[in-house]
Amino acid sequence: MKVPIVPATISRHTVDAAIDVLEVSFVKLVECLVASGWRLELAGTDAPSIHYNIAGRGTLITSRSAPIDLRPHTLVILPRHTAFALETPGALPMRTVNRGPLSSAPGSVRRFTAGPSAAHLVLVCGYFRALYGTSIDVFDTLRVPIVEYFDEIDQIDHKFREAVDELAAQEVGTGAMAAGLLKLVLIAIFRRSLVSQQVWAERFSLLSDPQISRAFSEMAARPAADHTVSSLAHVAGLSRSAFLARFTKAFGTSPMSTLRQLRIRHAAALLSTNVLPIDQIAQAVGYRNRSSFSRAFKKTYLIDPSEYRNRKAIQEGEVYNPDP
Numbered sequence: 001m002k003v004p005i006v007p008a009t010i011s012r013h014t015v016d017a018a019i020d021v022l023e024v025s026f027v028k029l030v031e032c033l034v035a036s037g038w039r040l041e042l043a044g045t046d047a048p049s050i051h052y053n054i055a056g057r058g059t060l061i062t063s064r065s066a067p068i069d070l071r072p073h074t075l076v077i078l079p080r081h082t083a084f085a086l087e088t089p090g091a092l093p094m095r096t097v098n099r100g101p102l103s104s105a106p107g108s109v110r111r112f113t114a115g116p117s118a119a120h121l122v123l124v125c126g127y128f129r130a131l132y133g134t135s136i137d138v139f140d141t142l143r144v145p146i147v148e149y150f151d152e153i154d155q156i157d158h159k160f161r162e163a164v165d166e167l168a169a170q171e172v173g174t175g176a177m178a179a180g181l182l183k184l185v186l187i188a189i190f191r192r193s194l195v196s197q198q199v200w201a202e203r204f205s206l207l208s209d210p211q212i213s214r215a216f217s218e219m220a221a222r223p224a225a226d227h228t229v230s231s232l233a234h235v236a237g238l239s240r241s242a243f244l245a246r247f248t249k250a251f252g253t254s255p256m257s258t259l260r261q262l263r264i265r266h267a268a269a270l271l272s273t274n275v276l277p278i279d280q281i282a283q284a285v286g287y288r289n290r291s292s293f294s295r296a297f298k299k300t301y302l303i304d305p306s307e308y309r310n311r312k313a314i315q316e317g318e319v320y321n322p323d324p
Contacts, residue, residue, distance in 0.1 A: 022130060022138070023265065024183040028101075029126035031164065034058060035115025037090020041098040042112070044082040047127040048139040050185070051076045051084075052160045056121035058088040065145050070121065075156060077139065077146040077189070088120040124160040128182055138186075140252070148192055159184050211236040212250050215243070216258075223263045224286035229255055264300045267293070271309045278305050 032051075034040045051060065053074040060068040060076055062084045068076055070086075078084060087094065097114040113119070130138040150156050163181040215236040219227060232255055233243035247255050263285040270281045282293035297305050 022183060022186070024131075024179045024186060025129045029124070029163065029178070031111045032086060032121075032123045032125050033111065033113045033119035034086050034088045034121040035090075035113075035117045036088050036120040037092075037094055038088060038115035038120075039094050039096040040086045040112060040114035041096060042084055042086075042125070043101040044078070044080065044084070045101050045127055046080055047129060048080050048142060049078045049082065049084070049125060049127050050182070051078070051123050051125045052156060052185075054122040054124060054157050054160070056088070056119065058086055058121035061085040061087060062145065064143070068145065068147055070123070071149070073150040073152060073154070073156065075146075075148050075150060075185070075189070077142070079139070079142045079144070082145075086114070086121060086123065090120070124164060126182075130186055146189065148189065150188070154188065156185055156188060209246060209250055211238055212243075212246050215247065215255070216251075219255075219259050219262055223259065223266050224284055226286075227255075227259055260296060261300070263287070264297055267297060267305070268301065268308065271305055272312045278309075281305070 028045075032040060032042075034056075053070045053072055055072055056070075057072075058070045060070055062068075062078060062082050064079065064082055068074075070076075095115070099112045159181045163178040166178045166181070215232040218225075218232065218235045229244060230240055232247075233240045236243050236247075238246065244255065247258075251258055253261075267281055267285045270276055270284065271278075276284070278293075279290050282288075282290050285293070287293035287296065294304050297308070301308055303311070
């Protein structure tokens with residue numbers, strides 16, 4: 001019998017560093033309402049899905065695990081490409097509604113229903129992206145569902161309801177606000193991973209290797225520092241070759257590639273604040289001149305830093321004079 005790996009040795013500082021560079025975005029978000037004795041079927045897509053049970057009792061069915069008991073405050077994250085069904089107890093035979101994928105425009109909310117009567121089960125369901133440094137998918141290695149049972153005091157349901165309300169209102173900054181609320185939910189999952197006895201906890205590759213996590217924390221805390229593979233290996237307490245192998249296994253990219261992504265992610269955040277000149281931002285994230293910074297930034301975001309800043313300003317309804 002395999003004993004689950006429990007990352008109990010991971011420090012809170014390490015988790016904080018991971019959260020600081022976590023970028024979350026919504027792809028879809030819907031409300032799912034299922035009447036007694038009905039089954040609602042939905043297809044998977046190329047993104048993980050998150051489901052939170054607001055009210056009622058039922059079952060979530062996938063081909064990847066045993067049926068998942070849904071009671072109030074149950075949170076489920078499914079791997080990408082995972083179709084699922086929501087079932088509620090009631091008279092047989094059970095009636096089925098197939099809705100395909102969670103289809104709604106980004107930044108909007110739809111309601112999927114199964115059954116004409118009052119809902120016996122109410123969930124908020126959505127597809128999302130969660131990336132470290134804009135390129136490292138947090139849930140890319142997830143193969144089995146994450147299932148956690150929260151309590152009313154955790155107020156996870158409030159965050160989902162706020163996200164739904166934000167998207168429905170379509171105010172300025174709605175997308176960013178909704179993504180921020182989902183990030184708070186994922187932070188709760190990160191916290192659970194520190195103490196959870198569930199097998200899914202080992203799926204957080206960043207948190208599963210304390211020595212590699214220490215090096216990543218150093219990179220995240222000081223992205224502009226003159227890091228090298230050797231200096232980061234020293235922080236991790238490993239030989240250069242062992243550090244390279246374990247870091248690449250955890251992240252799927254080399255330490256220097258990850259560092260570049262962290263620097264560009266930090267630069268994007270600074271550009272969004274609309275305060276510092278671009279030359280200063282380049283230096284603040286470890287680039288010696290604006291031209292090399294611009295090339296690196298454009299490679300990630302496909303536009304140069306000035307255009308990125310202008311687009312962010314327009315999205316927020318601001319007037320901005322670009323850098324000379």
